[in-house]
Amino acid sequence: MRRVQADERKERRGRLKVFLGYASRVGKSLRMFDEGRRRKARGEDAVVGALQSGVTPDIQEILSRLEVVPSITIRHAGRTYDVMDMPALFRRHPQVCLIDGLAYDNPPGSRNPKRWQDVDELLDRGISVITAVNLQHIHEQQDQVEAITGRRAANSIPQEFLHEADEIEVVDAPPDALLDRTGGGNMPDPRRLAELRELALLLAADVVDRKLQEYLDAHGVAARPGAQERILVCLTPRSNAAEMLQSGLRNKLRFHGALLVAYVEQPNVRPQDREKLEKHLAMAREMSAEVHCLQGADFVGAILAFAHEQRITQLFLGHTGSPGRSWLVRSPLDRLIDAAESFDVRLFPHGGSK
Amino acid sequence: MSDIVKGHLKVYLGYAAGVGKTYRMLEEAQEMRQKGVDIVIAYFEPHGRKETIAKVEGFEMVPRRVLEYAGSQFEEMDTEAVLRRKPAVAVVDEFAHTNVPGSERVKRWQDVDAILKAGIDVLTTMNVQHLESLNDQVFHATGIRVRETVPDWVVDEADELVFVDLTPGALRNRLERGVVYAQDKARRAMENFFTETNLTALREMALRHTAHEVEEKLDAAASAAETATRAGLPGAASGSAQPAGRTERILICLTGRPSSAILIRRGKRVADYLHAECLAVHVGEEAADREAVERHMTFARNLRIETHTITGSDVPRAVVEFARSRGVTQIFTGRSAPLPWWRRYRETIVQRLVRQGRDMQITIVAERRQR
Numbered sequence: 205m206r207r208v209q210a211d212e213r214k215e216r217r218g219r220l221k222v223f224l225g226y227a228s229r230v231g232k233s234l235r236m237f238d239e240g241r242r243r244k245a246r247g248e249d250a251v252v253g254a255l256q257s258g259v260t261p262d263i264q265e266i267l268s269r270l271e272v273v274p275s276i277t278i279r280h281a282g283r284t285y286d287v288m289d290m291p292a293l294f295r296r297h298p299q300v301c302l303i304d305g306l307a308y309d310n311p312p313g314s315r316n317p318k319r320w321q322d323v324d325e326l327l328d329r330g331i332s333v334i335t336a337v338n339l340q341h342i343h344e345q346q347d348q349v350e351a352i353t354g355r356r357a358a359n360s361i362p363q364e365f366l367h368e369a370d371e372i373e374v375v376d377a378p379p380d381a382l383l384d385r386t387g388g389g390n391m392p393d394p395r396r397l398a399e400l401r402e403l404a405l406l407l408a409a410d411v412v413d414r415k416l417q418e419y420l421d422a423h424g425v426a427a428r429p430g431a432q433e434r435i436l437v438c439l440t441p442r443s444n445a446a447e448m449l450q451s452g453l454r455n456k457l458r459f460h461g462a463l464l465v466a467y468v469e470q471p472n473v474r475p476q477d478r479e480k481l482e483k484h485l486a487m488a489r490e491m492s493a494e495v496h497c498l499q500g501a502d503f504v505g506a507i508l509a510f511a512h513e514q515r516i517t518q519l520f521l522g523h524t525g526s527p528g529r530s531w532l533v534r535s536p537l538d539r540l541i542d543a544a545e546s547f548d549v550r551l552f553p554h555g556g557s558k
Numbered sequence: 559m560s561d562i563v564k565g566h567l568k569v570y571l572g573y574a575a576g577v578g579k580t581y582r583m584l585e586e587a588q589e590m591r592q593k594g595v596d597i598v599i600a601y602f603e604p605h606g607r608k609e610t611i612a613k614v615e616g617f618e619m620v621p622r623r624v625l626e627y628a629g630s631q632f633e634e635m636d637t638e639a640v641l642r643r644k645p646a647v648a649v650v651d652e653f654a655h656t657n658v659p660g661s662e663r664v665k666r667w668q669d670v671d672a673i674l675k676a677g678i679d680v681l682t683t684m685n686v687q688h689l690e691s692l693n694d695q696v697f698h699a700t701g702i703r704v705r706e707t708v709p710d711w712v713v714d715e716a717d718e719l720v721f722v723d724l725t726p727g728a729l730r731n732r733l734e735r736g737v738v739y740a741q742d743k744a745r746r747a748m749e750n751f752f753t754e755t756n757l758t759a760l761r762e763m764a765l766r767h768t769a770h771e772v773e774e775k776l777d778a779a780a781s782a783a784e785t786a787t788r789a790g791l792p793g794a795a796s797g798s799a800q801p802a803g804r805t806e807r808i809l810i811c812l813t814g815r816p817s818s819a820i821l822i823r824r825g826k827r828v829a830d831y832l833h834a835e836c837l838a839v840h841v842g843e844e845a846a847d848r849e850a851v852e853r854h855m856t857f858a859r860n861l862r863i864e865t866h867t868i869t870g871s872d873v874p875r876a877v878v879e880f881a882r883s884r885g886v887t888q889i890f891t892g893r894s895a896p897l898p899w900w901r902r903y904r905e906t907i908v909q910r911l912v913r914q915g916r917d918m919q920i921t922i923v924a925e926r927r928q929r
Contacts, residue, residue, distance in 0.1 A: 221725070371725040374765065378568075378718045398776050405721065405769035409762050416758045425755070429926075431695065431762040451919075458831045460769065523912060541893060541908065541922050546698070548824070550888075550921040551912060 218332035220323070220369040222306065225338050226404035227397055229382055232336035232375045233304050237266045239334055240302040244270060250300040253326075253333075254288050254308070254319065270302070280311040288322050290315055293331070300332045307341030309359040320361045336375075337361060339404045352399045353392050366411055374408045376401070406460050429515045429546050433461030436516040436547075437488070438507055440467065441477035443522035445484035448552050452520055453491050461517075463493040466510055468503045504539045516547045523551045565674040568718040569653065570683045573764040574757055575605075576738035577724040579683040580651055584613035587649050587681060591617065597647040600673070601635035601666075607737060617649075625658050632658040637669040640678070647679040654688035654706045667712050686764035689713060690861060691827040694820050698926040699759040702751060710830065711862050714774065721768040726757035770831070777833075806834035809886040810863070811877055811911075813840065814847025817892045817925050818854045824923045825890040826861050834888075839866045839880055841873045874910040881918060888919040 221239075225232040233256065240250045252272040259267065273293055275286040287310050293301060308319040316322050323333050340349045343360040350356040366372060379397035392400070413432055420427065437452045439445055449465070456463040465488040467481060488495050500506030511519055523537060541549050572579040580603070591597050598618045604611050620643055623636035634657050640648055650673070655666040663669050670680050687696045690707045697703050713719070724732075733744040733752060810825040812818050822838065829836035838858045840851055855865045870876025881889055894906035905913070912920055 371727055373725050373728075374721060374723040376721040376723065376768065378720060380718075395776065395779065398772055402769045402772040402776070405765050405772065408723075409765035409769065412758060412762045412765060416755065416762065419754060419758070428699075430699065430759060431766050454832065458833075460766065537912075538906075538909065544922070544924050546924055546926055548921050548923050550919055552919055553916050 216330055218327040218330050219371075220327055220332070221334045221371045221373065222366060222369045223334075223336040223373050223375050224366070224404060224408060225336070225375045226400040227340075227382060227392070228338060229391075230375050230377045232338070234260070234263055234266075235373070235375050236302060236304065236334055236336045237263055237270070240300065241266050241269055243300055248300055249298045250302060251293075251296060251298040252303075253293055253301040254286070254303045254305060256305045257286075271298075273301075278311050278314070280313070283311075285311040287311065287314055288319065290322060290325070293326060294329060297329070298331060300334060301326055303333055303335040306335040306337040307357070307359045307361050318359075318361070320365055324365075337366075339400055339407065342366065342407070345403065345407060348403055349400065352396050352403075363407075366407075367414060372408060372411055374405065376405070409460075427513060427515050429517045433459035433518060434464065434514060434516050435461060435518045435520065436464045436466060436507075436511055436514065437493070437520040438466055438468075438522075439481065439484045439488070440522060441473070441480040441484075442524075442554050443484060444552055444554055445487060448520050448522065449484075449488055449491060449493070451550075451552075452493070455518065463491065464496065464514060464516070465493045466496045466498050466507065468498045468500060468506050470503075504536045504543070507540065508543050511544075511547060518548050518550060519544065520550050520552060522554050524554050562675070562677040565677055566679040566718075567670070567674055567716040568679075568681050568720070569713060569716045570681070570720050570722050571686060571764060571768060572683070572722045572724075573686050573760040574729060574752065575685070576729055576732055577722055579685075579722045581607075581610050581613060582720070582722050583649065583651075583681050583683055584610065587617070587647070588613060590647060595647055596645045597649065598640070598643060598645040600637075600640045600648040600650045601652070602649065603651045605738075606740070609737075618645075620648075625660055627658045627660055634658060634661055635666065635669055637662065637672055640673055641676050644676065645678060647681065648673055650680055650682045653682040653684040654708050656706050665708070667708050671712075684708065684713075685760075686767055687760060689767065691823055691830070692763055692767070694823055694926050695763065696760070699763075700751065700756040702756075709861050710826075714771070719768055719771045721764060723761075726754055726761060729757060730754070806832050806888065807884065807886045808832075808834050808836050808888050808890060809877075809881050809884070810836065810838040810858070811840075811889060811891040812838045812851065812854050812858065812865070813892070814850035814854070815892065816850075817923075818850075819857060820925055821890060821892050821923050822854065822858050822861065822863065826858075826863055828890075828921075835864075837864045837866065837884060837886070839868060839877060841870055841876045842867045874907055874914045877911065878914040878918075881915065886918065888921060889915060890921050890923055893922055893925070 223232045223236045240252070244250045250270065252267065252270050254275055273289060273296055276289050278285045278287055303323060306320055306323065310317055310319060316325070323335060326333055339345055340357045341360050342363050344363040346356055346360060379394040379401065382397060383391060383394065391397070413430060416430060417427070433455065435452045435455050437448050452463050455461065465485070467485070485495055496510065498506040498510055521537070521540070570579040570583045587597055598620055599614060600620050601622070602614060602619070620636055620639050622633040625632045625634055635650065650666070650670055653667055653670065657664060657666060663672070670682060673680055686692060687704045688706055688708050689710055691710045693704060693707055730748060730752060732738050733748050736744055738744060739747060808825055808829045810821055812822065826836055840855065858865050866880070868876055868880050877889065889911065891908060891911060894908045908922060
């Protein structure tokens, strides 16, 4: 029932498309307005709802072919602010509204404190929105951006807003091109720009990944490993946990993947083993790995089911090196390797002797 | 010859046909032309796309070369003509293309390399699924085995990589409107390759790959700077240097079995990401699959993996001894063929490898066959 209501709401709601750039002047606004121009040429009713200051000649050229709903100017505490004219947009009620500067803060006393909330309202009224935002204005990314540039933007949007968008499109360009275009004034240096670029690409990849999973879930398709490396470290009291976890962490960092840790709850664990295991798990948590406790009498079955559900691409296991097998009975390790169709199994010798 | 500075290579990377790679490349080429840069189109594939074709207006085009093969005529880039013309910049569409048999070089990226070596800058386009290291992942995600591949190192060596994005929804709209292919071909494409899930998966791969390339360039610049600092101030920087991450060494156990190709790609991909060295070894005896082994060895060498052939009657022992002698930290192997139940008292090669190599990590690579 709730699902049906949600679907209906979604149907009435306008569609949101966001252009994401890693720095100012990668060309987001141009791409956004150009899409508006093309849509209008195809017969869609597209208007401009908000502009940013400093319109370049190529954008000006596109704007001359589009209808602009003028913003209203508000004076507050000695400053002037441009605010979207919401009532005018509601009356005009276009199919598509082009809104630059998604992270803009409205002045106190406005209908909504933030422009993204204005956008949300337009969407609720069935108006589709195409907008543009910079990495530095995504709230959850701001710590990392500040670590790179030493600066933090005052205004931001929640990352969740990006996840809820119907589409996001990345506007990419090499750092040199940005510096050529702007002469480099007030811009981070090429190395910092490259770091921001990487961050934006990875953010987009995560957004895309989540979209794919939602789509697969909605269509009842079983999860399958995707483009992201997901590493599962299986720990027991005897594992060489330090080496396995360090290696897992290194893989996670290098691949920008996910690190998960699992152990299978066993009956009658000796206190000293329990203690060792707890130490291993504490180490895992310190590396901010996701720690999971699995239930199930069958160790192999529990791990396999979890690995599939979690779309694991690499499974780390400890081994003693001794066969540990009996006549015609496959050892747990053999069974795991046999069943591992979609992930690699990496075996780590139990430590201590070396 | 050797004092010529190699040309600058810029790759426009997309995730499918129709996202606008060629369009974006030509747009930038036009900007350069208007600034007075001596730029020519060495190869361009119009695919009947009007907006893209409009972008080649005003360019000098180097005529294609016509080749005769199996009774048909094929057109290829005339690399020698481009070299004779010697512009400052050459535009070469479709980097991953395989030339018709009888051409000077097998692959277009080899033609591009010849152009770069003559000191000419090149702009080119390719899709992420043509990257060798992603071949199995692409197959696993989409069910499609891409035949035309480019070794990763070729793309790694590009000076610039730009990701050209378009949302899968917008791409499917373009297909529906007949912008990318003719209507009937478009309909078939949308049902097969251009599904929402396939496109989304490929797009994510392209985003991640571009991010990876950006990071690799940053790392390379950082280590070059560090080396320079060390050279300038002996011993000064060594205290603060990062802990050496280059100690890992991966050994791929190569056989004549078809799954070896998957093993090679996967091993090399992991090695590249971990900045590890990568070796491959084959324990040679069975003459039966000599040819397949040789093919895999060549494949590995083309990906810039150092290959070795060793002898020994006990295969796992020979591999482990070789690994120890070379300071290997991780052995990559495929799964053994399952033994019939009446032979299960014997250990498989993987089991023996695990038992012999108690002091090293062993990775059993999945074949990622099922979708």
